[in-house]
Amino acid sequence: MKTLERDRIDEIVRQLETGAYGLALAPGLEPAWAERLLLEAFASMAPSVPRTTRIDALRKELSARLRKRAPQDWVGAKTDPVEAPAATVSEDLHVRLVDVVEEHQADEPAGRRRAVLIGFIGVAILVGGVAFVRVHADALATVQPTINELSPPAAASGVPVSGDIRVKFGRRPAGTPTLRIEPAHAALESVHWDGNTLVAVYAGLHLSTRYQLVLQADYRSRLEDVGHFEKRWTVTTQGYPVLALMPGQDQMFVARVGKLSVDFSYEPPAKPLLTIAPADGILTPGQWAGTAWTASYSGLKPLTRYEVTLTVDYGAAAATSRRQWSFSTEPGWPAPGVPVIWYATQPPWNPTDQRLLAVDWQGNLSGTMYPTSTLLQQAPDGSSVLTPDGGSIDGNGAAAAATPAYASTVFAADDNRSLCRVAGSGALWLETGRLRGAMRRVALVGSTGARVGINILACSVTSDRAVIADNGMGGTAAVRVIALTTGRLLYQRSYGGASVALMSTRDGRYLAEQTTTFDAQGQVATAFTVIRRTLDGRALARLDDRRVLRFSWDGTRVVTVPILSGSDVTLLEWQTGKVIWRQAGDPAMVGRPAFAMSQPNGTAMAIGVGGADRSGALDQLWIVAADGQATQVVKGLLYAAFTGAF
Secondary structure (H helix, E strand, O other): OOOOOHHHHHHHHHHHHHHHHHHHHOOOOOHHHHHHHHHHHHHHHOOHHHHOOOHHHHHHHHHHHHHHHOOOOOHHHHOOHHHOOOOOOOHHHHHHHHHHHHHHOOOOHHHHHHHHHHHHHHHHHHHHHHHHHHHHHHHHHOOOOEEEEEEOOOOEEEEOOOEEEEEEEEEOOOOOOEEEEEOOOOEEEEEEEEOOEEEEEEEOOOOOOEEEEEEEEEEEOOOOOEEEEEEEEEEEEOOOOEEEEEOOOOEEEEOOOEEEEEEEOOOOOOOEEEEEEOOOOEEOOOEEEOOEEEEEEEOOOOOOEEEEEEEEOOOOHHHOEEEEEEEEEOOOOOOOOOOEEEEEOOOOOOOOOOOEEEEEOOOOEEEEEOOOOOOOEEOOOOOOEEOOOOOEEEOOEEEOOOOOOOOOOEEEOOOOOEEEEEEOOOEEEEEEEEOOOOEEEEEEEEEOOOOOEEEEEEEEOOOOEEEEEEEOOOOEEEEEEEOOOOOOEEEEEEOOOOEEEEEEOOOOOEEEEEEEEEOOOOOEEEEEEEEEEOOOOOEEEEEEOEEEEEEOOOOOEEEEEEOOOEOOEEEEEOOOOEEEEEEOOOOOOEOOOEEEEEOOOOOOEEEEEOOOOOOOOEEEEEEEOOOOOEEEEEEEEEEEOOOOOO
């Protein structure tokens, strides 16, 4: 008979051995018995290899020979050879299989019959061995430990870096099992029994690390066989506990005075450390507020990028948490020549932690400042903000008045570089002059002993006039228009005992006179506003139940609100009554916070509107063009630095 070369036999065996070995292992026999069964099957099949090299035919023959040699209850008996589970064959077993096929490929049929007989004898021995193994295996199985519960459970995440490991047994071993953690840099401080629960106290795990827990125990059967029990499971420790950072990563326009804050999911065992670079200003030591670590800072430079470093030292290099993030600060004082609208984020009567923001007339953030004194009003273009004493704050810092004004009677002029004020001791004088410059007297307007107060309604350098109101017990008693260059009285009007409130255009050409009358029971009978020309005192328009908040820069439009009932805010042309823009309100509400400002040398109006709270707080800032197109540029609590708002 023609025989095959060893290389060809090696190739055929490799294609057959893994499936055949999987079938041989199917009864649950020990690997040694399965190997013997496999060797016998290959030996008996060897003479068929030279006659046919079709792998599918050889596979069927090999599986049939395995069935003949396997126990009667062999699970693999019903398994299709093609679907046989693959089993890894060691190189040693493979070489032995090749040897046996090479040796027996030329056997005669009688030799094959002898091999079959020998195989039957081997199977008998194998069956006896299987029975012996099963008896001992069953005896061991009855005492094998069982586990009901693991804590932390398998695949758990967020496991604390120190704590307890608990293994609850259904059937516990006789002795105390061993428990270890891999990697082994953590210490198990004690292992003890609590009933049927094995408890191990551990410490020193690293954050965000995957660990394998290994439990091992020996046990003994009634036949004195010794078994070894092993349970492995993995857990992952809690991550670095940082949840949120404030200011956030790459956040823009961050306040130059504020707080750094790190929100943790839990309070770490070590105190965090915050540092900032460049090291401008002052960073206070941090402190806990719940699970947030905060540190106040001040003195940061405008439009500067800062990097913050958070370090939490857990006492081991591998466990030290270090986070870095960056943010950029807000602009400082607005660029020269850019008209802006200033507003505060805190009540102006609370100068501590005060922050003012400036937006241009397109609503873009253009500047910030942190005043340390009470503010009164901004210049029309926002290039400076006046203080009650007649001083000012601008890009060069704050400057106090050489002599303070009387009762905060300070008014920014429409040229943005000058002001008007009332000052004096005894005799009160209207004065004017440049900001931070010398003041000159214009006209005598009253005395400190008089029961009539004084208020400035307009200061126009471009029109050479100031509007002065004399305030009585029930409102405005009289109004005067005075030329700034000469002190000459240009216009005056007395209101007697009427309850009148006044608003002037920025140049003093028109006055809005709000008049309220009362009936015998003291209830409001009528309320209306008359717009009067100061050139000749002529009344030009009447607005029933409307109060004027502000005139436009050219005086042709007014922002109004109801006097008696309702809370709408309306921009209209007062000469024609045409409504340009209106924000509806609650008809049943009587008034709400609202202020307005005209665009310097422009046609737009800035209108700030609040809710039902009449403290002066606003929550909307609109810029309304002359054609009624409106843009909301600020949302949220604000206090406008418009004239009359502070």
